Amino acid sequence: MNQQSHHTDANEDLTEADANANEVKDDLAQVHDLVAKIRVYEEETRNQEGPRQELLDGLQREHRFRLRTFLAGLPTVAVAVILSALPEDDRAIAWKEIAEDRLDGILDLLAEDVAEELIGDGQHTSSKVMVNAFELHNGRLRQVTVDRPALFANIKPIWVDLVAPTARVRNWVGKHYGLEIPDPEDLTDLESSARYYVEDNGEVHMRSDFLLDLDAGSRNVAVAFIVHNDILFSVRSEELPVFRLQRLRARSQPGYVKSGTDVLLDLYAADVEYSANALEGVYGELEQVGTQVLRSAITDVEASQILAGVAEAEDINGRTRRSVLDTRRALSFLMRGKLLSEVQLSDVREILRDIDSLDGHTAFLFNKINFLMDATDSAININANKKIERLTILSVVFMPINVLAGMGGMSEFSTMATAFEWPMWLAYVFFTAFVMLVGGIMFFGLRHFEKRQPKRPRAVVSKSA
Template sequence: MLSAFVLSQGRLIQIPIESAADLARPEVFWVDLVDPTDAERDLVESVFRYELPEDEDLEDIEESARCYVDHAGLHLNSYFLHQDSEGAANVTVSFLLNRGRLLTMRQEELAVFRLFRLRARVQPGFVENAEDVLLGIYAVAVEYDADVLEGVYTKLESVSARVLKGGDALNDEGMAETVSDIAQQEDINGKVRLDLMDTRRSLSFLLRSRSLNHEQETDLREILRDLESLNNHTAFLFDKINFLMDAVMGLINLAQSKIIKIFSIASVVFLPPTVIASTYGMNFQMMPELNWELGYPFAIALMILSGIAPYWFFKRKGWL
């Protein structure tokens, strides 16, 4: 999908693109590509005089080539977080800033871009040029990451309450669900941290490029400070995740220990009756109880008492 934007009364407005002339209009300062077709790629390449990367190339960009400047302009390739029903993923977005025009390209639509377009459309003066669009997208991305981290913290709080409450959470199904929830939040937190680190690198490069005015550089430094605070928060969440995982593993070990404890006590309880039964099962001729009329009931009673005695002792000690 190909989208082009202009300013109208200080608001961001999308215009229809039917030809290269529409795209080359001087008032068009932002061109956005989402999983473009071959025809859309050819159209943009003819106007920007820049060969767009293929989808697989966009995902396999080398670390050393994520931020650079060449004849086409300033290039930034950054991770942006994408969440759906299947989980979270980092999607690479390619930015090209050249002569007051911004070209963005990605493989799928992102919530960050939708939110930015909404704000720029309803708030007059939210953006004034291509550099404002670039900074605005990164600012919204940081806010989006903050919201995701808040969601991770809320989910971990519910997991903590479930673990502390016990009950059904301590059975096999509850434990499996709890471990799965913790692992999922760890995965999301890790992707947010990678997103933040990559964004900080891109913004630092943008700051060094001297492509912004003084006010925009001030805004960029504010974004970097927000990034730093969010990075610290991800570290806190990792500590919380590790604590919860250790707590759950401890509960699992306790549950397994109780099972082993039951088997151990059962073996001790049945050991004396087994000894008595083995003794009277030897059938020696000189055993006086063999000819005793009450010998059989006596042996049964003795085995029962010898089994009850250890059980009573363990119960009194509080081991059961």
């Protein structure tokens, strides 16, 4: 059965499931309840410390496991219907708990906007060996999973995608097409001459960094591209949301791509779009951090959490900037090498304009991050100054007592108490009262003279007529 008929059947299945939504009503309620509990525990964890935080973390992991197990037992169509019915935030949580081997089938059943939103979340990665070939069929890309060399004889792909290929897999793919497939673990060259070049036989070699933004942290993943006999070969060490998004669009939209070079340009365009979404997330994080920083008082613990959040935002912003700058270099190489048609050149110029707009956002975010860093450092310094001030006040308040003790010492006080024939306990009671009296006089005296200090008048800004 071809891809088009499969897609049609999938849509019919989803329509039938929508018509019988009552069949998954209980399942939807169960998923919604589990997601709600996960969100509550996740929110509470941020506000707790120590054993209480560990307890909430354990409860959150337990409910995530329950959600994962429950979704694994549901049919693909039912999962798609549930995801479509959930609110956006709840949908993102449920999506992370779905097994990777079911993702593509579920994406085919979802509305296009919902599918792209879930792919853009980028929380599913894979490091397992995978070779997928894509050929044009009725204007769409048809995906063929290749697990042995003989399958290449029956297809004419425009794109061969390799994820974490072993040396054996790289060898038989390269041998079939007459080229050398690089090891994805060795894609670390920094010089432009080593990253972008054209072989004597016309092969185009490019190595770019794509952004991967996860909850656990962001990083850049190196990807090697080879254009050989109008076929695009892509090699990387793990799955990326950009590639999954490209596969979805090319499968669902006829005429979306027509050649391997079109696929390459669309991958770069999707990377820019993914980077823009990452920057939107940074804006949201910094807005929350800014609300905390601008409060009247910040504790040292809160300041440390703020600094951690700002540092994470700076890391994402820096990696995003690196990714889009790398994309710009790659597109400039294609333009200089005259490797594109007029239509493709127009697409490249549009992508470059999008990159230029992102440059302004990354620069603004860097400035905002520096401001929040400085503001948080100032709050920490203010807290430290308050502690020093308290210690200074204590030393000044008890300075007279220290002077008397230094002049005579406690032995002379004991002798003086004996001369007056006072009981020793009564003498120490009077001594303690005297210390408190002198300390109180010093404290309130300092407060009085501090309030009497003349205040600097505020500058008055005159309004021009």
